[in-house]
Amino acid sequence: MAESTNIVRVTNVYKTFQLGKVEVEALKGVNLAIARGNYISIMGPSGSGKSTLFNMIGGLDKPSSGKVFIDEVDIAQLDAYELAWLRCRKIGYIFQTFNIIQVMTALENITLPMVFAGMNNDLAVEKGLQLLELVGLGDRFSHKPFELSGGQQQRVAIARALANDPAIILADEPTGNLDLTTGEEIISLLKRLSQERNVTVISATHDFKMLNVSDQVVWIRDGAVDKIEDREELSISIGKIDTRH
Amino acid sequence: MADQQIPLAGKKAPESVDRLIVLPLAKSVEISLKSIKVRFFRSLITTMSLVLAVSFLSFVRVNNDVANGLLATQERHLRQAVIRAGYDIGLEDTNVGASPKQRWIIILSLMVCVVGIVNAQLMAVTERFREIGTMKCLGALDRFILRLFILEAGMQGLAGAGAGALAGALFALIGALLRFGLVSLTAVSWTAVIGSVAIAIAVGCVLSLIGVLYPAIVAARMQPVEAMRVEQ
Numbered sequence: 001m002a003e004s005t006n007i008v009r010v011t012n013v014y015k016t017f018q019l020g021k022v023e024v025e026a027l028k029g030v031n032l033a034i035a036r037g038n039y040i041s042i043m044g045p046s047g048s049g050k051s052t053l054f055n056m057i058g059g060l061d062k063p064s065s066g067k068v069f070i071d072e073v074d075i076a077q078l079d080a081y082e083l084a085w086l087r088c089r090k091i092g093y094i095f096q097t098f099n100i101i102q103v104m105t106a107l108e109n110i111t112l113p114m115v116f117a118g119m120n121n122d123l124a125v126e127k128g129l130q131l132l133e134l135v136g137l138g139d140r141f142s143h144k145p146f147e148l149s150g151g152q153q154q155r156v157a158i159a160r161a162l163a164n165d166p167a168i169i170l171a172d173e174p175t176g177n178l179d180l181t182t183g184e185e186i187i188s189l190l191k192r193l194s195q196e197r198n199v200t201v202i203s204a205t206h207d208f209k210m211l212n213v214s215d216q217v218v219w220i221r222d223g224a225v226d227k228i229e230d231r232e233e234l235s236i237s238i239g240k241i242d243t244r245h
Numbered sequence: 246m247a248d249q250q251i252p253l254a255g256k257k258a259p260e261s262v263d264r265l266i267v268l269p270l271a272k273s274v275e276i277s278l279k280s281i282k283v284r285f286f287r288s289l290i291t292t293m294s295l296v297l298a299v300s301f302l303s304f305v306r307v308n309n310d311v312a313n314g315l316l317a318t319q320e321r322h323l324r325q326a327v328i329r330a331g332y333d334i335g336l337e338d339t340n341v342g343a344s345p346k347q348r349w350i351i352i353l354s355l356m357v358c359v360v361g362i363v364n365a366q367l368m369a370v371t372e373r374f375r376e377i378g379t380m381k382c383l384g385a386l387d388r389f390i391l392r393l394f395i396l397e398a399g400m401q402g403l404a405g406a407g408a409g410a411l412a413g414a415l416f417a418l419i420g421a422l423l424r425f426g427l428v429s430l431t432a433v434s435w436t437a438v439i440g441s442v443a444i445a446i447a448v449g450c451v452l453s454l455i456g457v458l459y460p461a462i463v464a465a466r467m468q469p470v471e472a473m474r475v476e477q
Contacts, residue, residue, distance in 0.1 A: 060382070060470040081386065084266045087469070088384020099379040103283040104276075113383040118267045160383070 006072075007167055007200045008034040008057055013066035015052050026052040027063070028223040034202065036167070039194050039213055042204045044220030051172070053220060054204040058093065058170045059086050071167060088116050092161025092199075094190075096173035098153040100145040106132065106156045107141040113163040131159040135189060151182035158189060162197070169194070171203035175210070187213055268389045277396040284369075288397075291365040292405035295449055298358035299406045302351055303413030303445035307438055311421040312341040314433035323432075326425055355452060362456025366398065370464045374471075381469035390465040398457030399450065406449020410442045 010032040017024045026049045034040055034057075044050040055061040056068050059075045068075050071090060078086065087093075100109050107128050114124035132141050135155040145153055154174060161169050171190065175183035191213040194201040203210060211217060219226040281288045312332050315323045317340075328334060332341050370377070377390055418438075421429040 055470050058382075060468070081265065084381075084384045084386050087382055088266050093382045095379075097375075099375055099382075101376050101379055103280045103376075112380070115272055116266050116268060116384045116389075118265075 005035050006033045007036040007070070008032070008202070009067075009069040009072070010053070010056065011067050011069075013053075013056060013063040013068060015049075015056070015061070015064045026223055027056075029066070030220075030223070030225055032218060032225060032228075034200060034216075036200055037194070037198045038215040039191060039201045040203070041210045041214040041217045042202065042220060043206070043211075043217055044226070048220045049223040050204050050220045052223075054170065054172060054202070057168075057202060058091055059083055088113055089164045090167050092163070092166040092169040094154070094157050094161050094169060094171040094174045094203075096176040098145075098150070098157050098177070100148075100153050100156055100160075102145050105142050105144055106137065106148065109145075109156055110160045110163055113160060117164050128159070128163070131162055132156075134162075134193075135159045149182075150178050151185060154178060154182075154186050155189070158186070158193070162193065162199070165197070166199065168200045168202060171201060171205075173205055173207070174203060175205070175207045180209075183207065184209055266384050266386055268385070268392070273389070273392050273396055277393050277400065280393075281397055281400060287369065288401055291362065291369065292401045294358045294361035294365070295402065295405040295453055296409035296412070298354045298452070299409030299445050299449035300413030300416070301354050302448060303410040303442055304417045305347060305351060305413075306441035306445065307414045307417035308421070309341050310437040310441055311417065311425070311429050311433045313437065315425060315429060316340060317434075318428070318432050323425070323428065330424060355448070359452050359456050362398075362453060363459060366394070366457045366460035367463070370394075370460045373464070374467070377464050377467060378469045378471070381467070387465040390467075391461050394457055394461035394464055395454065398453045398461070402450040402453025403446075405453065406446045409449060410445035413445065414438060414442050 010030055013027050013030045014025065015027040017026055028049075030049075030053055032053075042050055042054060052061065056063055056075075057070070059068075059070060059078075062068075062076050070086065073086075075083070075086070100106075101112070104112065107125065110128040110131055111121075111124040114127060115121070119127075129138070129141060132138050135158050137152060137155050137159070140148065140152065145156070148156065158169075161171075169190070174190065175186055178186060187207075187209055190201055190203075193199060215231055217229045219229070312327050312330070315327050316334070324334075327341070333344060334341060380390065418430065418433075421433070
């Protein structure tokens with residue numbers, strides 16, 4: 001039963017990096033299961049292995065030992081083509097720095113993953129316009145990235161992440177470069193989309209605003225899972241965080 | 246897209262091989278054209294070294310063509326004029342070949358040009374790390390990136406080499422006109438001139454592609470996670 005509900009499963013994952021002559025162990029035996037349709041936040045200080053874990057889940061990096069399953073497929077078994085397919089169709093990425101492709105318009109950015117997926121151009125444009133409408137940028141499809149504000153760029157990125165109806169959206173500090181209100185808008189947009197489309201959202205973040213909408217928060221410390229908190233337990237710890245501020 | 250809801254679950258991984266990621270050629274051409282257009286000034290500088298080297302090649306070759314044309318007329322005073330212009334021809338020679346010195350200078354200039362292109366393209370790749378990484382995160386394969394860079398270099402090469410070859414030929418002909426008078430244009434074999442220009446264009450294209458090969462492979466091999474790590 002657990003097999004069908006867990007979209008991501010990480011079992012006993014270790015990752016070591018070679019930095020010069022020193023070996024650095026970024027992950028030391030991480031176990032994690034993420035249920036389909038949840039909104040997960042991965043929290044942890046810089047250098048905790050948060051980004052490394054995040055990259056593993058996104059199929060951007062392979063573990064030194066242990067296994068990462070995305071939709072019950074072991075990513076270590078995939079070749080370059082299958083990994084590309086996974087990135088294209090299963091996972092949508094959102095970045096801290098938006099990473100909108102500068103030479104393309106908003107619409108072209110959104111249609112690009114659909115072109116990769118082999119979708120007919122007219123269909124892709126139609127769907128791209130719908131997605132822009134969905135993120136509230138319906139009238140700005142022909143704008144180049146530099147003509148858009150940070151929040152608008154992030155909205156384009158969200159629409160692009162949704163282009164191939166992925167099962168997972170990976171958001172790496174999606175609000176890191178945004179001001180408070182814009183950040184909140186982006187968070188609520190992500191939350192709404194995750195509910196409407198039953199997409200699992202996994203975000204690595206420092207942003208405590210994220211905690212309010214998360215179904216589950218995974219705290220990472222020193223390359224291992226420190227604790228996993230569900231929504232209900234969370235309100236207490238948020239109280240603590242608030243008082244600490 | 247009917248298969249979007251089918252999860253990978255329960256299937257052996259190799260089965261997804263047939264569901265390939267694609268980038269139609271027309272689309273790649275469109276993307277590379279756009280990226281040249283957006284970075285026009287940059288592309289211009291990259292292309293400039295090629296323009297100069299190719300125009301030099303074409304200039305030298307067309308000059309030789311003109312000299313050969315003049316020699317072919319068998320007229321004594323034209324032969325004297327050609328010798329006075331600095332061509333080393335023996336008493337019996339009926340045509341001007343490229344001298345070893347000339348050949349060396351041309352080869353040297355072309356080599357410098359290739360190094361210049363490699364340098365400029367490597368810079369361009371570094372500049373575009375983020376863009377390449379993003380494309381890879383969206384599912385682009387190594388060969389899409391390779392193809393985009395090669396297409397771009399091909400277009401730059403064609404444009405640059407074309408402009409350079411024509412400019413070089415034009416200057417050579419104008420120079421000949423000023424030095425030898427109208428007879429140089431009537432005596433010259435135009436098929437030889439066109440051949441020289443074509444050779445110069447072809448050499449330019451090949452050089453441009455050679456120059457982009459290493460940078461493009463660097464770009465294509467890059468792991469998406471590395472691209473994301475690059476700061477701004």
